Amino acid sequence: xxxxxxxxxxxxxxxxxxxxxxxxxxxxxxxxxxxxxxxxxxxxxxxxxxxxxxxxxxxxxxxxxxxxxxxxxxxxxxxxxxxxxxxxxxxxxxxxxxxxxxxxxxxxxxxxxxxxxxxxxxxxxxxxxxxxxx
Amino acid sequence: xxxxxxxxxxxxxxxxxxxxxxxxxxxxxxxxxxxxxxxxxxxxxxxxxxxxxxxxxxxxxxxxxxxxxxxxxxxxxxxxxxxxxxxxxxxxxxxxxxxxxxxxxxxxxxxxxxxxxxxxxxxxxxxxxxxxxxxxxxxxxxxxxxxxxxxxxxxxxxxxxxxxxxxxxxxxxxxxxxxxxxxxxxxxxxxxxxxxxxxxxxxxxxxxxxxxxxxxxxxxxxxxxxxxxxxxxxxxxxxxxxxxxxxxxxxxxxxxxxxxxxxxxxxxxxxxxxxxxxxxxxxxxxxxxxxxxxxxxxxxxxxxxxxxxxxxxxxxxxxxxxxxxxxxxxxxxxxxxxxxxxxxxxxxxxxxxxxxxxxxxxxxxxxxxxxxxxxxxxxxxxxxxxxxxxxxxxxxxxxxxxxxxxxxxxxxxxxxxxxxxxxxxxxxxxxxxxxxxxxxxxxxxxxxxxxxxxxxxxxxxxxxxxxxxxxxxxxxxxxxxxxxxxxxx
Numbered sequence: 128x129x130x131x132x133x134x135x136x137x138x139x140x141x142x143x144x145x146x147x148x149x150x151x152x153x154x155x156x157x158x159x160x161x162x163x164x165x166x167x168x169x170x171x172x173x174x175x176x177x178x179x180x181x182x183x184x185x186x187x188x189x190x191x192x193x194x195x196x197x198x199x200x201x202x203x204x205x206x207x208x209x210x211x212x213x214x215x216x217x218x219x220x221x222x223x224x225x226x227x228x229x230x231x232x233x234x235x236x237x238x239x240x241x242x243x244x245x246x247x248x249x250x251x252x253x254x255x256x257x258x259x260x261x
Numbered sequence: 262x263x264x265x266x267x268x269x270x271x272x273x274x275x276x277x278x279x280x281x282x283x284x285x286x287x288x289x290x291x292x293x294x295x296x297x298x299x300x301x302x303x304x305x306x307x308x309x310x311x312x313x314x315x316x317x318x319x320x321x322x323x324x325x326x327x328x329x330x331x332x333x334x335x336x337x338x339x340x341x342x343x344x345x346x347x348x349x350x351x352x353x354x355x356x357x358x359x360x361x362x363x364x365x366x367x368x369x370x371x372x373x374x375x376x377x378x379x380x381x382x383x384x385x386x387x388x389x390x391x392x393x394x395x396x397x398x399x400x401x402x403x404x405x406x407x408x409x410x411x412x413x414x415x416x417x418x419x420x421x422x423x424x425x426x427x428x429x430x431x432x433x434x435x436x437x438x439x440x441x442x443x444x445x446x447x448x449x450x451x452x453x454x455x456x457x458x459x460x461x462x463x464x465x466x467x468x469x470x471x472x473x474x475x476x477x478x479x480x481x482x483x484x485x486x487x488x489x490x491x492x493x494x495x496x497x498x499x500x501x502x503x504x505x506x507x508x509x510x511x512x513x514x515x516x517x518x519x520x521x522x523x524x525x526x527x528x529x530x531x532x533x534x535x536x537x538x539x540x541x542x543x544x545x546x547x548x549x550x551x552x553x554x555x556x557x558x559x560x561x562x563x564x565x566x567x568x569x570x571x572x573x574x575x576x577x578x579x580x581x582x583x584x585x586x587x588x589x590x591x592x593x594x595x596x597x598x599x600x601x602x603x604x605x606x607x608x609x610x611x612x613x614x615x616x617x618x619x620x621x622x623x624x625x626x627x628x629x630x631x632x633x634x635x636x637x638x639x640x641x642x643x644x645x646x647x648x649x650x651x652x653x654x655x656x657x658x659x660x661x662x663x664x665x666x667x668x669x670x671x672x673x674x675x676x677x678x679x680x681x682x683x684x685x686x687x688x689x690x691x692x693x694x695x696x697x698x699x700x701x702x703x704x705x706x707x708x709x710x711x712x713x714x715x716x717x718x719x720x721x722x723x724x725x726x727x728x729x730x731x732x733x734x735x736x737x738x739x740x741x742x743x744x745x746x747x748x749x750x
Contacts, residue, residue, distance in 0.1 A: 166685055169715035209291070212318060213689045216287060223345065224286040227302060230349035232356075 145186035146172065147200040153181045156207060160214045161185060164206035172199055282320065282327065282336040285344060289314060290691035298731065299335055303351040303609060304694025307333045308735055351609045355694070358613050362625035362667075364414040365615075367640055368405060368436060369422045369632045371396045371429040376458055376494045380524055388428055396429045397632040402436050404659035405630035410443050411663035412628075416450040420478075422629075422640065427461040430469065437473040454478055458492070459506025459519075460499060467513050477510055479503055481521040481545065483536035487528055504543060511544075522549050530572055533580030541587065541594055549597040550580045552722060570718050574725040581729065588743040600747040602730055605695045607748050615639065617697035617723075619681035624655065624672040634658045638672050641701040652704060675700035675710040686714035692727045 151161060158176065161183055165174035172187040187199055290298045295311040307329055309317065316322050322330055330336045337344040358364075372395040374381075375388040386395045397405075409417060419440060421433050437453055444451045454476045469475065481503060482488040488500040510519045521540070523529070529536060533550065540548050552573050584596050601614045615622030623638035630636055634657050637643040642653025653675075656666045666672070679698035681687040690696070702719050703712030714720045733740035 163685075163689070167715055169713065209289075210689075212289070212314070215318065216284060217689075219284050220286040223283070224302065227286070227345050227348045227352065230345065231352040 143188055145175070146189045146194045146196040147187045147203075149185045149187070149200055149203055150179075151183045151185065151207065153178070153183050156183060156211060157214060158183055160210040161207055163210045163213070164203060167206050167210075168199075168203055171202065174203075282322070282331075282338055284318070285335055285337055285348070287335050288689055288691040288693065292728065292732070298691050299333070300691045300694060301334045302348050302694075303355055304605060305333050305351075306606065306691075306731065307335065354609045355611050358611055358618075359620070359625070361414045361416070363412045363628050364416050364613070365418050365420065365627035366405075366409045366412075367420045367422050367627060367629040368402070368426075368432075369397065369424070369629065369643065370402075370426045370432040370436070371424040372632055373428045374423055374425040375428070375460055376425065376492050376499060378492045378524075380491065380526055386424070388425070392429070395424070395632060397432050397630075399432070399435060401630070401632070401634045401658055402432055403439060404634070405636075406436065406439055406443060408628070408630070408636070408658060408663050408666065409440070410447050410449075414449070416452070417444075418452045418454060420454040420456055422456050424632075425458055425461065426455055427457050427466055430465060433475075434469055434473075437469075437475070441473070452476070457506075458494075458499065458503060459510075460494060460502035462502075462506040462509055467509065470510070470514055470518070475518075477506075477519040479507065479519060479521050480524065481540065481543065482523050482526075483529060484539040487535075487539075490528065491524070491526055507543070507545075520547055521545050523551060525550065525552055525573065525576070530576045533576045534583045537580055537583045537587070537594070541592060546592070546594045547597055548580075548584065548594060550577050551598070570721045570725065573722065574729070577726065578729055581733070585733070585737070585740045585743050588746075589739050595747050595750075598726070599730055599744070600750075602695055602726060603734075603744050603748050606727075606731065606734075607745070614697075616699055616702075617695070619679075619693075619696070619698040620676045621679050621698040621700050623653065623675060623701060624667065625676070628655075628666075630658060634660075636661070636666055638675070639701055641705070645701070645705060650705075653701060675704070678710040679703065679712075684711055684714065686720075690724075692724060695727055696723050 161176060162174075165176075165185065168174065168187075170190065172189045175186045175188070177184050177186075185203065187196075187203060189196075189199060286302045288300050290300075291311070292298060292308075296308050297311055297314045299307045299309060299314075299317075309326070313322070313326060316326070317330065317336070322336070327336070331338070331344075334344045334348050371392070373386045373388050373390050373392065409419065417440075419436065421436070423429075426433060433455065440451060440453075453473060455470075456478045459477065459479045470477070480492065481500075482491045485500040488503070489497055492499040494502075507519050507521070523536060523540075536550075537548060540546070581596055581599060584594050587594050601612045601617060604610055604612050605617065611618070613622070613626060615626040618626055623642065627639055628636060629638075629640050629643045631643055631646075635643075635646065636655045636658060637646065638653040638655055645652065646654055653671065655661075655669050655671050661669075676698075679700035681690075681693050681696060681698045684698070687693050687696070687698075699712075699719050700710035703717065704710055706718070707713060712719070730744070734744050735741075
């Protein structure tokens with residue numbers, strides 16, 4: 128029995144055109160900051176990044192048909208700058224943040240093998256101690 | 262200011278007029294008009310001008326600005342430890358409920374109902390349907406109570422749900438008696454609430470409520486016409502029966518024994534003021550302006566009851582302004598969602614409202630015991646199950662232990678995956694201390710527990726509310742006085 132011929136599949140490659148392309152100086156903007164900005168912009172546009180030399184290039188693909196490319200680019204640049212600020216705050220305050228949270232949640236009785244100090248949150252019984260089924 | 266200029270800013274501290282300071286954890290959100298909201302680790306807030314944000318981050322704040330920043334623990338002077346200790350204490354206080362799980366236990370004592378509400382979120386059955394199939398049995402009730410009293414919470418509230426729970430009054434009485442008997446040794450602060458349309462309130466209901474100190478929560482959607490259109494029942498007299506039930510409970514049991522909630526539909530959005538005036542006219546001074554939920558059978562109504570976030574926010578703003586105006590005229594009416602949010606903004610307490618908790622309130626804030634013995638992480642999870650989605654079914658009473666249910670992947674996975682402090686966008690959001698994680702909502706609308714925050718209606722709605730409330734609190738002296746009175750109640 129002769130084998131059936133393989134089906135002919137033709138692929139149509141779709142390459143949408145970005146509404147805007149923005150170039151960021153990699154020394155001033157981290158990829159993380161730009162990706163966070165892109166996430167915030169996601170209701171308006173999807174984003175794609177590529178590295179060109181020391182630059183980060185961001186292509187913006189709008190979510191809808193009616194596109195104001197200039198407004199989209201302006202918003203992305205504004206968001207990106209705010210994300211640089213947030214990154215700066217995170218970096219500078221990471222140690223003290225961890226210190227505060229460690230201070231806040233140490234000796235709460237919420238973890239095993241802790242003694243519950245007087246005047247603090249009540250210790251939670253281990254649910255396993257109350258298992259009632261055989 | 263460009264990012265290149267930012268790179269040249271002082272790295273750890275500034276030194277102006279001899280005052281050096283160190284940044285403390287903070288988040289910011291830009292408001293219209295050039296203002297920036299700063300919140301610290303526990304949500305205490307300060308508005309600054311746009312240009313002042315750069316001054317602060319470059320270490321150049323001085324004078325009054327620096328004093329305000331220190332007062333809100335947004336910066337500290339080198340070597341100061343008191344701001345750290347105070348923030349730690351406040352952070353710990355805000356999370357005190359974590360050790361007190363689970364305090365709310367919902368018993369779906371029947372799926373039968375005498376109403377056929379247009380937005381009904383459960384697969385309610387006619388009141389004449391076979392009770393054997395749709396009512397909670399005595400064995401299921403006892404097995405559910407076994408789990409309730411395993412909870413470490415010192416305060417336990419049992420809420421009877423439906424369907425219409427008064428159609429299974431026998432089971433309500435059974436559960437109340439058994440719970441009180443168990444509590445003689447458990448010693449918890451035990452309370453009961455019946456979530457009822459009140460159409461079936463009679464002598465037996467009043468007597469049972471008197472004997473077991475039952476409170477009632479009912480539904481009033483607004484004025485008579487709107488309410489009866491939203492909530493059809495035989496005779497078309499839902500509003501009249503609810504009002505009669507409210508009057509009777511107040512007269513015979515006390516004014517504090519009944520409260521009301523509304524559900525918003527597209528019909529409601531025409532006028533928030535009409536809804537508020539209807540509440541005040543009925544002597545109801547607590548109003549909860551709620552959005553329609555996307556769960557369960559309510560989703561089937563999407564073509565009829567759909568409205569977007571912007572329309573709902575406009576409705577909410579109109580309603581809140583009407584309530585503020587009424588307070589200014591001496592009418593002490595309160596909007597409950599704003600009151601919850603304001604408590605989170607202005608104090609270190611957390612009201613424990615399930616939708617605005619992170620970790621999410623499912624399971625650790627509330628558990629639901631369905632008529633058929635299924636245990637659910639939330640009432641919304643139960644509603645999803647009625648449409649065939651069993652994601653939030655944690656186990657079965659009488660089969661699964663408390664440990665199995667509280668430690669189940671069905672509960673822990675959504676709690677972990679939706680935790681706001683580590684979620685994209687939420688972790689940097691200035692409103693995060695006021696907001697919550699809602700894995701059931703995001704699962705229902707997007708298919709995953711976390712959701713996509715940039716497109717989430719939950720996120721857009723809550724951010725809109727936070728902006729509105731903080732804006733009114735800051736700019737309007739009358740609103741500020743009213744808001745403070747709600748928090749101080």
